[in-house]
Amino acid sequence: MRTSRIQVVWLGVSLLIAAGLAAMSGDRALARAGGVVAPAKQVSSSVGGGSSPSELIFPARTIPIRFDHAAHHQRGATCLHCHPSAKTSDSTAKRVGWSVAACDRCHGTNHRDLAAEQPTECAFCHEGYEANEANRVRRSVVPSARLHFNHRVHAARNIGCAQCHGAVQTVGKTSRDHLPRMQKCLTCHGLPDGSRGDAKAGCPTCHLTTASGRLQTSFPSGKLLPPRWMGAVEHGPDFVHTHAVVAANDSRFCARCHSEADCLRCHDGRERPRQVHPNDYLSMHAVAAKQSAQRCNSCHHHESFCKNCHLRAGVTLTGPGWNRAHRGRVHPPAAIFVSTPITGRHHSVEARRNLPACVGCHGERDCVGCHATRGGGGIGVNPHPAGFSSRCASALARNPRPCFVCHDPDDALIFRCR
Amino acid sequence: MLRRRAPRHWATVATFCLAGSWAAAAQAFEVEVDSETTAQGYQLRNAWGDPVLSRRRFLQTLGLHVVGIGENENAAASSGLDMSFHMRMRLDADFAIQPFESNYADYPSAFVPGLQRAPVDLVIGYFDIRNLAGGWLSARLGRQIIVDPLGWWSLDGALLRAELPVFLALEAYGGFEQRAGLPLSTGRFERDGVWRGDRTSLDANAYPEFLEAGLAPAHGFVLESIDLPVVHARVAYRRVWNTGKVATSPFSEDRVGMPSTTDGMRISQERLGVSADALVEELGALRTGLIHDFPRAQITSWYATLDGFVTSWLTTGIDVDHVIPTFDGDSIWSFFSTEPTTTLLGRGDVGLTNRWRLAVAGGVRWVDIESETSTTMLDVLGRASVRHDHDGGRVGMGSLTDRGERGSRDGVDVFADQWFEDRFLVSGRVSVADWRDAMRTDRSTTSLGYVLGGGFRVGDETMARLEWEHDTNELVGQRYRILASLQLLVSR
Numbered sequence: 001m002r003t004s005r006i007q008v009v010w011l012g013v014s015l016l017i018a019a020g021l022a023a024m025s026g027d028r029a030l031a032r033a034g035g036v037v038a039p040a041k042q043v044s045s046s047v048g049g050g051s052s053p054s055e056l057i058f059p060a061r062t063i064p065i066r067f068d069h070a071a072h073h074q075r076g077a078t079c080l081h082c083h084p085s086a087k088t089s090d091s092t093a094k095r096v097g098w099s100v101a102a103c104d105r106c107h108g109t110n111h112r113d114l115a116a117e118q119p120t121e122c123a124f125c126h127e128g129y130e131a132n133e134a135n136r137v138r139r140s141v142v143p144s145a146r147l148h149f150n151h152r153v154h155a156a157r158n159i160g161c162a163q164c165h166g167a168v169q170t171v172g173k174t175s176r177d178h179l180p181r182m183q184k185c186l187t188c189h190g191l192p193d194g195s196r197g198d199a200k201a202g203c204p205t206c207h208l209t210t211a212s213g214r215l216q217t218s219f220p221s222g223k224l225l226p227p228r229w230m231g232a233v234e235h236g237p238d239f240v241h242t243h244a245v246v247a248a249n250d251s252r253f254c255a256r257c258h259s260e261a262d263c264l265r266c267h268d269g270r271e272r273p274r275q276v277h278p279n280d281y282l283s284m285h286a287v288a289a290k291q292s293a294q295r296c297n298s299c300h301h302h303e304s305f306c307k308n309c310h311l312r313a314g315v316t317l318t319g320p321g322w323n324r325a326h327r328g329r330v331h332p333p334a335a336i337f338v339s340t341p342i343t344g345r346h347h348s349v350e351a352r353r354n355l356p357a358c359v360g361c362h363g364e365r366d367c368v369g370c371h372a373t374r375g376g377g378g379i380g381v382n383p384h385p386a387g388f389s390s391r392c393a394s395a396l397a398r399n400p401r402p403c404f405v406c407h408d409p410d411d412a413l414i415f416r417c418r
Numbered sequence: 419m420l421r422r423r424a425p426r427h428w429a430t431v432a433t434f435c436l437a438g439s440w441a442a443a444a445q446a447f448e449v450e451v452d453s454e455t456t457a458q459g460y461q462l463r464n465a466w467g468d469p470v471l472s473r474r475r476f477l478q479t480l481g482l483h484v485v486g487i488g489e490n491e492n493a494a495a496s497s498g499l500d501m502s503f504h505m506r507m508r509l510d511a512d513f514a515i516q517p518f519e520s521n522y523a524d525y526p527s528a529f530v531p532g533l534q535r536a537p538v539d540l541v542i543g544y545f546d547i548r549n550l551a552g553g554w555l556s557a558r559l560g561r562q563i564i565v566d567p568l569g570w571w572s573l574d575g576a577l578l579r580a581e582l583p584v585f586l587a588l589e590a591y592g593g594f595e596q597r598a599g600l601p602l603s604t605g606r607f608e609r610d611g612v613w614r615g616d617r618t619s620l621d622a623n624a625y626p627e628f629l630e631a632g633l634a635p636a637h638g639f640v641l642e643s644i645d646l647p648v649v650h651a652r653v654a655y656r657r658v659w660n661t662g663k664v665a666t667s668p669f670s671e672d673r674v675g676m677p678s679t680t681d682g683m684r685i686s687q688e689r690l691g692v693s694a695d696a697l698v699e700e701l702g703a704l705r706t707g708l709i710h711d712f713p714r715a716q717i718t719s720w721y722a723t724l725d726g727f728v729t730s731w732l733t734t735g736i737d738v739d740h741v742i743p744t745f746d747g748d749s750i751w752s753f754f755s756t757e758p759t760t761t762l763l764g765r766g767d768v769g770l771t772n773r774w775r776l777a778v779a780g781g782v783r784w785v786d787i788e789s790e791t792s793t794t795m796l797d798v799l800g801r802a803s804v805r806h807d808h809d810g811g812r813v814g815m816g817s818l819t820d821r822g823e824r825g826s827r828d829g830v831d832v833f834a835d836q837w838f839e840d841r842f843l844v845s846g847r848v849s850v851a852d853w854r855d856a857m858r859t860d861r862s863t864t865s866l867g868y869v870l871g872g873g874f875r876v877g878d879e880t881m882a883r884l885e886w887e888h889d890t891n892e893l894v895g896q897r898y899r900i901l902a903s904l905q906l907l908v909s910r
Contacts, residue, residue, distance in 0.1 A: 052772075183699075192645045193645070210450065210909075211448045211449070211450035211483065211485065211909040212450045212483035212485055212502075212504070213483075213485045213502060218879075220840050220878070221809075221810075222807070228727060228733060229699040229700070229727075231697065231703075232697055232702070232703035232725050232727075234733065234767065236733075236767045236775050236777050236805075237767075237775055237776070237777040237803035237804060237805040237814060237816070238765065238767060238777035238778075238779060238801070238803055241779070241801065242723070242735075242737070242765070245705045245707070245721060245723050245737075246705070247565055247570075248565070248566065248567050248569070248691075248693060248707060249567065249650070249652065249693040249694075249695050249705050249707060250650055250652075250693075250695060251565035251566065251570075252642075254565075259504075260504075260506070260541070260542050260563045261452075261479070261481060261506060261541075263563070263565070263570065264506075264541060264563075267570065268541075268606055269606065270477055270508075270510055271456065271477065274831075274833075274847065274869075275816060278816070278829065278831040278847075278849045278851070278867075279831070279847065279849040279851075279865075279867030279868070279869060279887060279889050280849065280851055280865040280866075280867045280889040280891060280897070282462055282889075282897070283863075283865055283889065283891055283893060283894055283897070284827060284829075284851055284853050284865065286465070286855070286861065287824070287825050287827055287853045287854075287855050287861070288820075288827060288853075290824045290825065290855065290857060291797065291820055291822065291824045291825060291827070292759060292783060292797070292820075294741050294743050294759050295739075295741070297610050297743075298569070301605050301606050301607075301608060301610060302610050302611075303532075303605065303608075303610065303611070303612065303613040303614070304532060304598050304604065304605035304606065304608075304613075305606075307532075307613060308530060308532060308533050309462075309471075311530045311531075311533075312469075312471055312519070312530055312533070313462065313463070313464040313469065313471055314464050314466075314469060315464050315465060319530070320519075320527055320528045320529060320530055321527035321528075322527050322528050323464075323469050326464065326466060326468045326469055327464075327466070328465060328466040330465065330858070331857065331858070332857050332858065344787070344793050344795065344823065345857065349787055351754045351755070352754065352755065352756045352757045352787065353757040353759060353785045353787065353795070354743075354759070355743050355745075355751050355754055355755040356610060356743050358751075359610060359611060359745075359751060363613065363625075363627040364627040364668060364749075364750055365626070365627055365668040365669075367750065367754070368667065368668055368669065368750070369669075372667065372669065377667055377668070377669025378669070383753055383754050384753055385756045388753070391715055394713070394715065395713060398684070398685040398688070398712075398713050398747060399660070399684035399685045399686075399713070399747035399748060400680060400684070401660070401664060401666055401680050401684055401747070401748045402747070402748065402749060402750040402752070402753065404666035404667060404678065404680055405666050405667050405668075405750045406667070406750065408667075409678075
């Protein structure tokens with residue numbers, strides 16, 4: 001009764017909180033569009049929102065050039081004056097970087113004939129240039145972004161540079177902060193079907209995928225992890241303990257990056273994840289199981305995983321006879337664990353609260369010897385909770401097998417439940 | 419996201435499935451083959467020091483993914499269907515298992531039911547077909563894993579998913595549950611409480627609680643909201659039957675001295691799961707769910723987690739988990755398991771810098787025992803972990819404490835991985851753990867262990883590793899484990 005009240009209260013509180021969150025969200029809605037997470041709020045200045053763009057998507061770049069975007073803008077230069085390919089590039093492999101021809105047009109330099117240049121002029125733009133190094137300058141290294149992106153298509157849609165790169169015209173040299181954020185992309189690409197126009201939905205629209213069709217998350221320099229705002233699934237150090245609810249509630253979200261193999265690696269109980277079970281867990285697992293074994297079955301099926309090993313090691317009441325001589329007592333003395341009076345350390349308390357721990361070693365036979373009725377081979381110690389007789393008919397109708405384990409089919413108690 | 423296409427390729431799908439063959443040479447499918455091989459050797463001993471079991475385990479998985487089946491290199495001639503095939507086979511051998519341990523006929527006193535020396539199983543093996551019927555229907559055929567509020571589970575059968583134009587998707591599936599004792603199968607996905615396998619070599623009176631495996635028909639459905647702002651919800655229903663003749667009482671016998679049996683279709687599980695999420699990007703998230711068990715006529719599990727994005731670098735949360743263990747319908751255990759365990763945890767996740775991350779959690783777990791000695795068992799839990807990611811490496815620490823009526827566990831685990839030249843990996847781990855068994859104080863001890871490892875990246879997706887583990891504690895003395903692994907991936 002008390003449990004039912006708790007459940008009702010919990011449901012009510014959950015619904016209230018959900019309604020509150022929904023009401024507060026306003027137009028910052030996150031729509032799920034089968035593989036896509038939705039519109040983010042408009043971000044100001046640079047590109048706004050959250051931390052710097054991932055170095056896995058935009059690998060670290062080295063640009064040893066002095067450049068003041070604001071100063072150039074004040075003199076009337078537009079983005080396209082220096083970045084003409086921003087309108088034509090159709091992939092991240094085709095650079096949208098500055099054109100030295102644009103520099104030459106205004107600065108009177110000639111990068112095509114460096115021999116004609118005065119070395120002293122190089123230092124005007126090239127950081128770290130030494131006059132005694134002739135025409136050698138430090139190279140700019142701008143690796144391609146690990147994305148699919150077509151500048152031409154976006155430019156044709158009248159999507160201005162500032163919409164993705166922010167107010168570049170107000171700063172001197174740009175930084176990583178002026179690279180696009182995913183939230184910004186989802187302003188269009190995250191809209192629901194019908195209102196998205198030609199903008200494609202789905203992670204592979206922008207992100208690289210593996211041959212098996214999932215997002216490529218593994219790169220030599222690290223793992224691509226989701227940001228917090230996307231599904232609240234930030235993969236922090238504790239995520240191994242908290243991800244279960246995410247997967248249960250929205251496994252399709254996980255499947256955008258993870259295959260079944262990723263889940264099975266831990267949840268099949270074949271390989272031990274050290275972040276869950278550190279070094280000597282094999283020695284410690286008995287205490288862990290006694291404390292709480294209710295969720296062990298998220299990775300271990302007690303009968304097929306635990307019992308085989310326990311039978312072989314002689315940690316069971318029944319099992320192969322050859323190791324019987326080596327068996328000892330696992331539980332407290334019988335006077336505490338089996339006999340009356342029933343204390344907090346009685347086996348019935350353990351069975352009622354933490355039966356999965358029992359199942360890893362014991363078979364039905366171990367219980368039936370006492371709990372079966374006399375006709376069923378036992379001494380009739382009733383394990384059923386109060387009120388069971390009112391629902392025993394339903395249990396018998398759905399599956400009579402557990403009833404017949406303890407009760408003879410001709411047992412009067414069985415007839416009462418039919 | 420399913421694309422809208424004309425429903426003109428049912429015939430293509432049927433032909434494909436029936437023939438089981440690839441179409442013509444003009445296809446543009448991609449193939450990925452991956453494999454993971456792990457070999458490890460170690461020993462374990464029982465609580466009294468003997469016997470000592472040797473483990474010489476060899477785990478090999480082999481995956482095959484074929485995507486873009488039916489696609490034509492000529493885009494105009496492409497069918498629009500998105501078909502793929504995914505398969506993963508596994509060999510999980512322990513070559514230290516002696517052949518006589520699975521030979522009941524000659525060595526009945528050493529026989530362990532269900533024990534296999536080198537079982538092979540099919541982890542998954544299914545065709546995935548999308549963009550059917552104009553894009554709103556998709557299907558999966560074969561052995562597949564289903565993850566929903568009822569947990570994760572393996573089905574041999576067919577699953578259909580329809581994404582309706584009303585913010586709703588409907589999934590329906592039917593087939594058989596994967597069960598131990600059946601070909602290429604394991605017992606991992608069965609409900610707990612029943613020990614099943616192949617009894618063909620056993621006497622009827624031997625291990626009567628080890629039940630003969632039979633086909634387990636199953637069906638279910640999932641209703642899921644899609645494209646709704648802020649909220650997302652799922653309702654999942656599943657029903658599985660047990661079939662075949664199985665022993666009942668281990669003591670009562672029929673007229674010819676055989677264990678009494680029962681036969682026919684019996685409910686293995688019938689459950690309804692409901693989950694709901696609400697996520698506000700700048701504020702936080704709420705996730706809840708519950709499971710109703712029909713045979714028990716009771717909500718046997720519910721949970722809720724609430725995350726708050728306090729600042730850009732701090733996330734706090736509260737988790738509640740309430741569970742009553744439930745078991746297969748053939749099992750007697752459900753009659754015994756009555757008291758729910760509730761866990762309440764508070765969490766904090768702090769991005770100390772771009773590279774340092776700290777997570778802490780703490781709370782309580784309690785059980786109310788309603789009996790003649792009515793009592794509440796209260797445990798205190800805590801865990802903390804910190805991680806530092808740097809160029810080519812990672813160091814971190816994990817710790818836990820779990821203290822209460824049944825004893826205590828406290829431990830710290832420090833680890834470090836470092837890559838050199840993007841090719842060579844050196845790793846290490848040190849653990850200290852102390853546990854006190856309140857039920858058997860003589861089973862309490864402190865353990866110290868370390869792991870030293872190294873790896874070599876042969877190619878982008880090919881990696882070989884070797885690890886040495888050494889643990890020591892007063893109960894079992896010294897324990898050693900050596901582990902070697904090789905990961906391969908080939909794409910075409």
